[in-house]
Structure formats: structure tokens, C-alpha cells
Amino acid sequence: MHKSDLDKIIRVDHAGELGAKWIYEGQLRWIKDPVIKSEIQHMYDQEMHHLNYFETLMRDRQVRPTALMPVWKWFGKTVGAVSAVLGTKAAMACTEAVEDVIDEHYAEQIKTLEQHRPNELDLIQTLKTFREDECNHRDAAAGYNHDPSVAKQIVKKIIKVGVKAAIKISKRI
Template identity: 45%
Template sequence: MTALRDYPKPGHKPDTASMMRVDQAGEYGATRIYAGQLAVMGDRHPMSRLIAGMAAQEEHHRRTFDRMMIERGVRPTILQPFWNVAGYALGAVTAAIGPEAAMACTAAIETEIDRHYAEQREQLGDADPELSDTIADFQAEEVEHRDTALANGAEKAMAYPLLAGVIRLGCRAAIKLSARI
């Protein structure tokens, strides 16, 4: 949880460039995770349509942040090539373990993203209504993804608490790194 000292003081402008950089990186990573899952599961698996639908929403999120970053002159993270490979690998590995592990991956990541977006909205307050509204809309869809994953067997994955914990830790590290680099 973000400490109160991390929130901007009155009159302090939040670092929206850093917010957009990390959000775009996260949405890009999500598209790569789903690409890896779909590559392993194929389009005939019953979960594929569900995953493809979530992937399409993540692609929309990424394109929105891409546009906002261009309009505002914000550079992307230099870690993007790493997130490309790491996201795809995470998706492929979890899908290879099984559909429940693929759903566990989604549930873990979306749990962290919900927390992350809530912190950003708190930091933004009413300093940047466009960004705040965008984050709120995307946060609602990320919560839907988490709930969908949980409803489709995420918690039945082998060693779910360990798998989810490791993925959540990795997600938190990716957020911190992408915001700064």
C-alpha cells in the first residue's frame, strides 16, 4: 500500500508522465501475456475466446495510452523490449501449466493493477481529469478481468497462492521499474 507520504502535498502536481509511462508499459505487457497464452492454447481451447476478449480490451488500453503519450510528449519506458519477452514468456508458461494457471496469472496481475490504478487516481485527485477518467474506465475493466479469471478457475491452479504471489511481486517490481526507467 502506498504510504501517505507518497501522495502529493496540496499544490503539488502529480507526475503524470511517469503514470502514463508505467500504465502504457503495463497494458503493453498484458497484451504480450495474452499473446503468449493464446499461442500455447490455440484458438480451439474453450478459454481462448475469453482470453482473446480480454486481450482486445488491453490492446485498446495500450493504444489509448500510446495516443496520450504522443499528445503530451511522454517517452515510453526503455524496458519495453524486456516487457515484450517477459510478458509473452509469462503467458506461454502459465498456459502450458494449464488453463487454471493462465487464469491465475490474470487474477494476480489484475489484483495488482486494480490497487495501482486506485493509488494513481488518489494521487491525481482532480489535477488531470482526462487521465483520471481514463484510468477509472480501465480500472473497471481490469477488475472485470480479475473477476472473470477467478470465476474461471484461477484459484484451482496448482500452487495458486505461490503462483499468484510470485506474479503479483513481479507486477509490483515492473510498475516501479517502468515508472522510473
């Protein structure tokens, strides 16, 4: 594995955690229910911890951030705000969809690193911990939303396609 491939991993994860921060910020601004708010606040706090880790790592290893930061910021805040304005169920469906993709994304990275960079023990262990956090977010969100409707499936599908595209683009740009 080339250094530039490792840089891509760090860059895309940093972009993703930033995206998560902005989505949750967008939601926190618009969600009224105090119980839901504190649930989202808890997720947000964990995302900030994830984000700080990648910011430090980028500085230490001199990896540049994605050039698309302003685009992702607009995108994340809009997705967060729109989902929250639509209500708790939509907000939680959004989290469920996003974290589902992130779960797979981290799993893939962990596998790649274990194969090609087994000496990156700290990074691998951290990704495992973060992945668990993301799965907990997904499961908590799913607990608020058992709606089996076609509308929910469509919304989730659209969000997933969007997140997957963002991951692909952020690796390169």
C-alpha cells in the same frame, strides 16, 4: 504534482498495458480450448484499447516510453506462454494475480490525480473505466479457478511480486 510525476504515471501505465498485451498474446498462442481462448481474446481486445489510449496520450504530451520495453516483452510473453502451457487454471491464476495488482495500481493513481491534478478529468475518468475492465478480467479469471491450493497461492504471490517490481522500475527507467 510536477509534470515529471504525471509523465511517470503515463509511462508506467503504457508499459503495463503493453505487458498485458504480451502476456495475453503468449497465452493465446498456447491455449487450445476454444471457450477459454475467446475469453482471453476478449480481454486482449480491451487491453489493446487501453494501450492505444496511452500511446496517443504519450504522443500528445511527448512522454517517452520505458527504455525496458524489450525486457518487458520477453518477460510478458514468457509469463503468458508458460502459464498457458501449464493449462487453463495456471493461465487464469496468472491473470487473477496480475489484474489484482493493476486494480490497486490504478486505484492509487486515481486517488493521486484527484488530489493533485483534479483538472485531468479525462485521464481520471479513463483510468476509472480501465480499472473496471481490469477488475472484470480478474473476476472472470477467478471464476475459472477456485483452486485453493498452496501451489496456486505461491504462483500468484510470485507473479504479484514480479508485477509490483516491474511497476516500480518502469516509472523511472
